[in-house]
Amino acid sequence: MTEPQGMALSKHLEELRKRLMIAAGAWLVAFLGCYSIAEQLFEQISAPVREVLPEGSSLVFISATEPFFTLLKVSALAGLVVAFPIIIWQVWGFIAPGLYSNEKRLAIPFVFFSSLCFACGTFFGFTLVFPMVFSFLVAYGTGVGGVNAMLSMGAYLTLASRLLIAFGLVFELPIVIFFLARMGIVDHKWLAKNRKFALLMAFVLGAVLTPPDIFSQASIAIPFIVLYEIGIIVARLFGKKKVIEEDDEEQPEKQEKQDD
Secondary structure, eight states, X not given: OOOOHHHHHHHHHHHHHHHHHHHHHHHHHHHHHHXXXXXXXXXXXXXXXXXXXXXXXXXXXXXXXXXXXXXHHHHHHHHHHHHHHHHHHHHHHHHGGGSOHHHHTTHHHHHHHHHHHXXXXXXXXXXXXXXXXXXXXXXXXXXXXXXXXXXXXXXXXXXXXXXXXXXXXXXXXXXXXXXXXXXXXXXXXXHXXXXXXXXXXXHHHHHHHSXXXXXXXXXXXXXXXXXXXXXXXXXXXXSOOOOOHHHHHHHHHHHHHHHX
């Protein structure tokens, strides 16, 4: 006997609430741990811009509360990175009941590779993109006559956080495509056919998530395109195998010939 729709919905909402609470709790614990070393974390995350500032320039704060809230934000960002495996595990736990038994066995690989891709994305952005982007932006700004580079620590962290999260999420693209292909929602042919729309989306995301310069936008768009192509290969190798309907249609014809 099936459960009433309202009762089933209530169970889903209760499960969602439980998963969200666990994820939020993990983030909070990681946040508190990171807050104890918040100054060191900010020193590390601000290194790319401090290295390209002209001599005599430095990061500044323009309000009395800015340093306090900046350290809170950097602790929250670091806590998100630390707690990401637990958060993604809760995401898996919520969607797992709707999967087949063979798909449920992918839990550990899903959590591992999702965390790895997110970490690789943030590492790629911080070590390779940040120096290039902030070097260009600072050089452009200081080229304006009579202007000194004195960047707000809060404004810098806001931009850096947005970029790091964007890179982390973009690097999740092959994982997303893998599971969409495994569930039969997309396949490699459909992905290849819609490559031009992915190209457009890549530059739209680059324009929305990054500063309005070509280097920043390309730093998001190019990895997105490369990872989309990797996703096509992943979908080809691991996508759900479709049943060929022609074989089923040929069976009656073969049987008729044998009867004759």
